[in-house]
Amino acid sequence: xxxxxxxxxxxxxxxxxxxxxxxxxxxxxxxxxxxxxxxxxxxxxxxxxxxxxxxxxxxxxxxxxxxxxxxxxxxxxxxxxxxxxxxxxxxxxxxxxxxxxxxxxxxxxxxxxxxxxxxxxxxxxxxxxxxxxxxxxxxxxxxxxxxxxxxxxxxxxxxxxxxxxxxxxxxxxxxxxxxxxxxxxxxxxxxxxxxxxxxxxxxxxxxxxxxxxxxxxxxxxxxxxxxxxxxxxxxxxxxxxxxxxxxxxxxxxxxxxxxxxxxxxxxxxxxxxxxxxxxxxxxxxxxxxxxxxxxxxxxxxxxxxxxxxxxxxxxxxxxxxxxxxxxxxxxxxxxxxxxxxxxxxxxxxxxxxxxx
Numbered sequence: 001x002x003x004x005x006x007x008x009x010x011x012x013x014x015x016x017x018x019x020x021x022x023x024x025x026x027x028x029x030x031x032x033x034x035x036x037x038x039x040x041x042x043x044x045x046x047x048x049x050x051x052x053x054x055x056x057x058x059x060x061x062x063x064x065x066x067x068x069x070x071x072x073x074x075x076x077x078x079x080x081x082x083x084x085x086x087x088x089x090x091x092x093x094x095x096x097x098x099x100x101x102x103x104x105x106x107x108x109x110x111x112x113x114x115x116x117x118x119x120x121x122x123x124x125x126x127x128x129x130x131x132x133x134x135x136x137x138x139x140x141x142x143x144x145x146x147x148x149x150x151x152x153x154x155x156x157x158x159x160x161x162x163x164x165x166x167x168x169x170x171x172x173x174x175x176x177x178x179x180x181x182x183x184x185x186x187x188x189x190x191x192x193x194x195x196x197x198x199x200x201x202x203x204x205x206x207x208x209x210x211x212x213x214x215x216x217x218x219x220x221x222x223x224x225x226x227x228x229x230x231x232x233x234x235x236x237x238x239x240x241x242x243x244x245x246x247x248x249x250x251x252x253x254x255x256x257x258x259x260x261x262x263x264x265x266x267x268x269x270x271x272x273x274x275x276x277x278x279x280x281x282x283x284x285x286x287x288x289x290x291x292x293x294x295x296x297x298x299x300x301x302x303x304x305x306x307x308x309x310x311x312x313x314x315x316x317x318x319x320x321x322x323x324x325x326x327x328x329x330x331x332x333x334x335x336x337x338x339x340x341x342x343x344x345x346x347x348x349x350x351x352x353x354x355x356x
Contacts, residue, residue: 001030001032002030002032002034003030003032003033003034003053003083003084004031004032004033004034004080004081004082004083004084005026005034005036005082005083005085005086006036006038006077006080006082006084006086006098006103006146006159007022007023007032007037007085007086007087007088008037008038008039008040008085008086008088008089008094008097008098009038009039009047009086009087009088009089010038010039010059010061010091010093010094010283011039011040011042011088011089011214012087013043013046013277013280013281014041014276014277014278014279014280014281015089015277015326016039016043016046016277017048017141017162017277017280017281017283017284017304018139018140018141018162018280018304019088019089019141019144020050020052020053020162020284020304021141021142021144021145021148021159021160021161021162021304022086022088022109022144022148022164023050023051023052023053023149023163024036024052024145024160024161024162024163025145025149025152025154025160026052026086026148026149027052028154028155029112029152034054034055034088035052035053035054035055036054036055036056036057036080037050037053037055037056038056038057038059038073038094038216038271039056039057039058039059039063040058040309041058042058042059044056044057044058045258046281047271048115049164049165049258049262049344050162050163050164050165051163051164051165051286051291052163057076059073061093065199065242066093069129069264069316070093070096070097070100071099071100073099074096074097074098074101074109074301076101077097077098077101077103078100078101078102080100081247082084082101082103083103083104083105083167083207084103084104084105084106084107085090085101085105085106086107086108086109087106087107087108087109087110087124087289088109088110088112088126088144089110090108090110090117090120090124090202091115091278092120092164094113094122095123096123097123098291100130102352104125105125105126106123106124106125106126107123107124107125107126107127107128107149108120108124108126108128109128109144109147109151110127110174111128111129111130111133111135111143111147111294112130112135112140112143112144112146112147113140113143114135114143114300117137121356126151127130128147128148128150128151128247129145129150130143130147131148132182134147134298136297136299136300137299138300139299139300139301139302139303140300140301140302141159141161141162141280141304142159142169142225142316143325145159145160148281154155155329158356160219161283161284161304161305161306162284162304163261163284164281164285165285166267167259167262167263168263171257171260171262171263172266172267174256174263175260175263175264175267176229176267178225178250178252178255178256178264179225179250179267181250181253182223182225182250183221183223185221186220186221186223187222187223187269187351187354187355188214188222188223188224188225188246188267188268188269189222189223189224189225189227189268189269189270189271189272190224190225190226190264190265190268190270190271190272190273190282190287191209191213191224191225191227191228191229191236191239191271191272191273192227192271192272192273192274193206193226193228193232193235193236193239193273193274193278193279193283194211194228194231194232194235194236194274194276194294195274195275195276196229196231196276196277197262198283199329202274202275202276202294202296203235203274203296204274204294204338205335206235206238206239206242207242208251208338208339208340208343209239210240210242210243210244211340212340212343212344212347213243214238214243214244214245214346215340216272216344216347217243217245217248217297218245219344221251222248223248223249224248224249224250225249225250225251225252225264225268226240226249226251226252226253226257227252227253227278228241228252228253228254229254230254231252232253232254233251236251236253237251237253248340252264254324258281259261259279261278262281262285265281265282265285265286265287266285266286266287266289268287268345269288269291269351269354270287270288270289270290270350270351270354271287271288271290272292272294272347273289273291273292273322274291274345275291275292275293275294275295275301278307279291279303280303280304282303282305283303283304284304284305284306286305286306287306288305288307288350288351288353288354289303289305289307289308289350290309290310290311290343290346290347290350291307291308291309291310291318291347292310292343293312293337294308294312294313294334294335294338295334295335298311298312298314307353307354308347308350309346309347309349309350310346311338311342311343311345311347312334312338312342313333313337313338314341315334315336315337316335317333317334345353
């Protein structure tokens with residue numbers, strides 16, 4: 001039977017890619033279903049690139065307000081006659097929205113986020129439990145997928161990474177032109193060295209990135225392509241200029257659209273990145289990813305692809321609440337104690353698997 005399935009995820013870009021791990025399970029059990037995804041308006045173009053999403057509804061909202069907007073969106077959804085509504089991040093507004101829209105089956109998988117719902121659970125017909133699941137030893141993408149499997153009573157233990165739509169020939173050609181001067185003697189490694197958020201401790205030291213690139217260049221005969229938006233150019237240039245192998249770098253900073261960035265990840269051999277949404281985009285594109293993870297739980301936030309690893313100092317307070325909210329933390333152990341040797345060790349393991 002074909003179902004109209006509505007999924008809401010008013011999240012950041014990386015979170016959207018992580019939560020997209022529910023879509024392979026939905027398509028497995030309802031292959032003829034139509035999946036509609038509600039996301040922040042600014043992220044709708046990215047969400048539309050997910051392979052199992054048929055339609056995206058962009059949602060403009062104001063944090064802490066906008067009751068009239070919730071009502072209007074609920075009426076819009078009511079006219080769509082959805083059969084199932086699923087929340088991957090069940091905030092108050094989307095919880096009430098689905099209930100007001102009269103969607104008959106309303107499911108939440110919020111335990112994949114590591115907590116339980118309060119009063120909102122009374123507005124869902126199913127609140128999927130992850131009882132017995134070790135949240136801290138699994139990627140968040142695996143937790144989302146496990147919750148969806150439990151909803152369907154599916155005992156399959158295989159993890160199916162979220163998928164992105166195939167890149168167009170136009171985007172692949174554009175990337176090929178960008179990379180035409182790259183050396184072909186060794187692997188081509190993409191780099192992402194800055195986040196778009198305000199947590200600077202996620203970004204590791206520029207001089208350590210430079211040292212890391214030198215070691216990768218010398219041990220693997222590698223070349224590099226620096227990614228990022230235009231606002232990241234200053235830091236990217238600092239890292240490139242701090243290396244002994246400037247000639248091995250191609251700068252793509254500010255030069256790619258999101259579809260072109262995805263195409264780039266399908267051309268390079270691996271991505272080395274700070275803890276940001278780019279890691280999860282690359283993983284969903286099928287690129288091996290090494291995430292340099294400082295304050296966040298390394299095992300939880302490892303990228304969602306098949307050959308993805310994480311480097312972390314794993315200090316005692318890694319992932320604690322005061323680390324996730326940096327304004328309340330006056331330490332930097334998670335940042336300072338992550339050495340180049342630690343990152344190189346994980347890089348070697350990733351490349352060993354990639355080059356098999």
